[in-house]
Amino acid sequence: MYRRGLLGKHEEWLIKYESSMEEDIEITTEVITALKVHLEELMEQKLISREQRDKIVKALDEILRNPNKIFKFKDYAEDIHEAIEIALEEEIGEEAKLIGLGKSRNDHVATAIRLHLKKEISEIIKELRKFRKTLLEKAEEHVYTIMPSFTHLQSAQPTTLAHYLLYIEEEMEGYEDLLIYINNKVVDESPLGAGAISGSIVTIDRNRMAEKLGMSKTIVNTIRATGSRSFIMIASSILTALQVTLSRIAEDLVIWSTNQFNYIQLPESHLSTSSIMPHKKNPVTMEILRAQAGEIIGENTAIMTIIKGLPSGYNLDLQEVTKHLWNITKIVKDSIKVIEDATSRMKVNYRRMRQDVENNPVIAAEIAELISVKCGIPYRKVHQMMAQALRESDNDIQEALNILKRDFGIHTNIPIRVQEYVKLKKNLGSPNPDHIKSIIEERRKNLTAI
Numbered sequence: 001m002y003r004r005g006l007l008g009k010h011e012e013w014l015i016k017y018e019s020s021m022e023e024d025i026e027i028t029t030e031v032i033t034a035l036k037v038h039l040e041e042l043m044e045q046k047l048i049s050r051e052q053r054d055k056i057v058k059a060l061d062e063i064l065r066n067p068n069k070i071f072k073f074k075d076y077a078e079d080i081h082e083a084i085e086i087a088l089e090e091e092i093g094e095e096a097k098l099i100g101l102g103k104s105r106n107d108h109v110a111t112a113i114r115l116h117l118k119k120e121i122s123e124i125i126k127e128l129r130k131f132r133k134t135l136l137e138k139a140e141e142h143v144y145t146i147m148p149s150f151t152h153l154q155s156a157q158p159t160t161l162a163h164y165l166l167y168i169e170e171e172m173e174g175y176e177d178l179l180i181y182i183n184n185k186v187v188d189e190s191p192l193g194a195g196a197i198s199g200s201i202v203t204i205d206r207n208r209m210a211e212k213l214g215m216s217k218t219i220v221n222t223i224r225a226t227g228s229r230s231f232i233m234i235a236s237s238i239l240t241a242l243q244v245t246l247s248r249i250a251e252d253l254v255i256w257s258t259n260q261f262n263y264i265q266l267p268e269s270h271l272s273t274s275s276i277m278p279h280k281k282n283p284v285t286m287e288i289l290r291a292q293a294g295e296i297i298g299e300n301t302a303i304m305t306i307i308k309g310l311p312s313g314y315n316l317d318l319q320e321v322t323k324h325l326w327n328i329t330k331i332v333k334d335s336i337k338v339i340e341d342a343t344s345r346m347k348v349n350y351r352r353m354r355q356d357v358e359n360n361p362v363i364a365a366e367i368a369e370l371i372s373v374k375c376g377i378p379y380r381k382v383h384q385m386m387a388q389a390l391r392e393s394d395n396d397i398q399e400a401l402n403i404l405k406r407d408f409g410i411h412t413n414i415p416i417r418v419q420e421y422v423k424l425k426k427n428l429g430s431p432n433p434d435h436i437k438s439i440i441e442e443r444r445k446n447l448t449a450i
């Protein structure tokens with residue numbers, strides 16, 4: 001319809017090529033919300049009558065209840081904005097044309113994307129909070145579950161499963177804070193009334209429109225309001241980082257659920273088997289989550305790359321950005337749900353974890369620290385002595401201590417039970433069980449306070 005006067009008829013396959021109708025399904029509700037606010041403003045400014053406003057709004061509600069009234073123009077309209085106008089005209093005739101005054105698709109699409117993104121991010125925040133709650137509950141069960149921690153995927157120092165779970169919870173809190181900030185300060189700004197790029201001569205109160213949209217402020221500059229997609233780049237980058245972080249956790253769970261580690265068993269509904277090897281239990285949900293981190297990096301790269309060379313102001317390239325954004329929000333939402341479910345229902349083989357701690361010299365650094373402090377020997381020196389003793393004893397801690405006594409005269413009473421060392425780690429953020437308990441308490445209060 002927009003091109004009717006100027007460009008004449010158009011081949012269907014080319015309209016389809018140019019159209020964003022398929023992706024616009026995501027923002028139908030929000031496009032209509034923006035239109036209603038626009039109509040309200042035209043009425044306030046006495047540019048249309050109350051009756052006309054009511055009639056058009058009623059038709060819009062009808063269209064929203066029955067989206068087929070819009071989507072039947074799928075192969076004919078460039079986008080949802082045009083399809084709605086065509087549908088409106090079908091519903092109420094000529095008066096539908098009143099809607100076009102003082103608006104552009106450019107300010108309306110930017111508004112709809114922002115409104116929808118706000119909703120998506122709010123849902124992601126909700127999922128993050130549920131995940132954090134589960135992590136705290138799980139941590140509480142495993143305050144005394146001793147396990148090795150890993151650097152370079154080699155056994156490093158003793159810790160507890162609760163300590164590991166709290167690391168994830170703290171990471172998730174960081175993302176939650178960022179997403180709250182992004183929603184409130186970056187996304188929640190209204191471009192409505194900015195027209196195509198430099199506003200309109202029609203008098204409208206853009207602040208009042210922002211208020212009616214429920215948005216906390218108006219984007220002042222109309223060039224920025226219509227042509228900027230910084231809010232998308234910022235949100236997609238943070239969501240990508242979140243997915244990459246989840247992917248690392250999924251990778252831990254994949255490794256821990258192998259026969260070789262056997263630290264955990266994922267819930268059966270997260271596993272699938274092999275069509276040829278009857279013994280196989282493959283951690284498929286974690287694999288998909290891990291792969292989707294790759295997919296999201298691709299989507300984020302697509303967004304950045306589409307935007308990077310664009311001149312300022314609206315370009316149709318921007319239409320091609322949004323589908324990648326919705327894929328990102330969908331993947332992140334699903335992934336948090338999946339990993340929350342996996343962690344809440346996984347079985348923990350605490351005996352295997354402890355065995356690993358006992359069979360590997362994971363307390364070597366702690367013993368060396370204790371000797372350094374108790375005997376007043378510089379740590380670098382004890383480190384050397386200990387490394388030598390471990391090599392000679394083939395990594396047997398008790399034997400290494402005998403060697404230290406024999407060769408260096410170190411007689412101090414040195415415990416060799418791993419629990420003792422975990423207990424000694426009381427500094428902020430360390431795995432000492434009492435410390436961990438108080439941290440869980442504190443974090444639980446934080447979580448319920450918001």
Ligand code: ARG
Pocket residue numbers: 020078079080105106109314316318319320
């Ligand atoms: N469909 C477009 C989008 O999703 C909005 C329309 C802008 N079109 C235009 N010719 N200015 O971004």
